[in-house]
Amino acid sequence: MTSQTIAAEIAERIASGELAPGDRVPSARGITRDWGVAIATATKALALLQHRGLVVSTPGIGSVVASPGATTGPPLSTARVVSTAISMADAEGIEAISMRRIAAELDIPTMSLYRHVESKDGLVLLMIDSVLGEESFPPPSDTDWRADLEVSARLQWAGFQRHPWLAGVMSISRPQLVPNGFRYTEWCLRALAPLGLSMETMMYISVSVFSHVRALATDIAFEAEQRQDTGLTADEYMTTRSTDIAAMVSPADLPLLASLVRSDDFDLDLNALFEFGLQRLLDGIEGWVSRG
Known part of the structure; x- marks a missing residue:
């Protein structure tokens, strides 16, 4: 099935009133699932609908039927x-990001984009820099490095939650060269400077804290995708699988896990995991610094 055929079917649902202005249209992943096509075909179908002015992209919601006029x-x-x-x-x-798709959203020729961004990779760098610049850092305390690192970590965590895609495009070994990324690093180094550590050690600490935040944040995007595709929260999903989990966790073979399943008092909450891991990481760093 072609992208034109899929776009025509969705356009017919809009024309018939089945999909009214403001209603969500199938996402790219939903089209992939329901029509059995590749993600590229699904993305092209949405781009065609946007180019015709039938749908628009709404932050936090997805593609919706455009209002007349x-x-x-x-x-x-x-x-x-x-x-x-x-x-x-x-x-x-x-x-979902492609130069063709963005051009369709803006209702301009694709080549017009290249007057403003050099390439898709260049665009992604600008996106990273833009979202990293959303937060304003308070001045480092110069006396409480741990509190300062907590501030930095929580600002990063909040940014990853606002933009679930961000963690997946940032790298530890090949960091993106963006001004606001350097701003984060500089702020952490200033917080650690009063400890009198080497620059290498301060960088290791800064990168370790960032790595903790980013590692957990990669699951934010997955959870958002699953919630959009299934309509279930993580807790609701676990409830639907509770019988399967109980059947797999035998008290004879896995007594501790079986006890946990029976107690039903543990949630894999990302915010709780973030806070727990951050505090234990800082505990370890603080203990290591005090021994040095």
């Missing part, structure tokens, strides 16, 4: 291209 917005600029891409990624994931 909707306008294309302010004049094109780099900031508008980046903002559009961020909204699209927030709603549908980073896989």
Whole structure:
């Protein structure tokens, strides 16, 4: 099945009133599942609908049926291209981002984008820098490095929650060269500077804290995708699988896990895991610093 056929079927549902202005249309992943096509075909179908002005991308929701008479917005600029891409990624994931799709959303020729961004990779760098610049750092205390690192970690965690795609495009070994990323690192180094540690050690501490935040944040995107596709929260999903889990966890072979399953008092809450891991990580660093 082609992207044109899928777009035509969704357009017919809009024309018939089955999908009204403001209603969500199937996401790229939903199209992939329901029509049995590749994600690229699904993305092209949505791009066709957007180019025809039938749907628009709404932050935090996804693609929805456009209201009659909707306008294309302010004049094109780099900031508008980046903002559009961020909204699209927030709603549908980073896989939804393509120059063709963004051009369709902005109702402009694809080549016009290259006057403002050099490439898709360049666009992603601008997106990363933009979302990392959303937070304002308070001045480091110069006396409580641990509290300062907690502030940094929580600001990063909040950013990953607002933008679930972000963790998946950031790298530890090949960090993106973006000004606001350097700002985060500089702030952490200033917080650690009064300890008199070597620059290498301070960088190891900064990267270790970031790694903890990013590692957990990678599951935010997965959870968002699953919730959009299934309509179930993580707790609701676990409830639907409780019988299967109980059947797999035998008290004879796995007595501790079986006891945990029977007690039903443990939730894999990402926020709780973030806080627990952060505090234990800082406990370890603090103990190591005090011994040095």
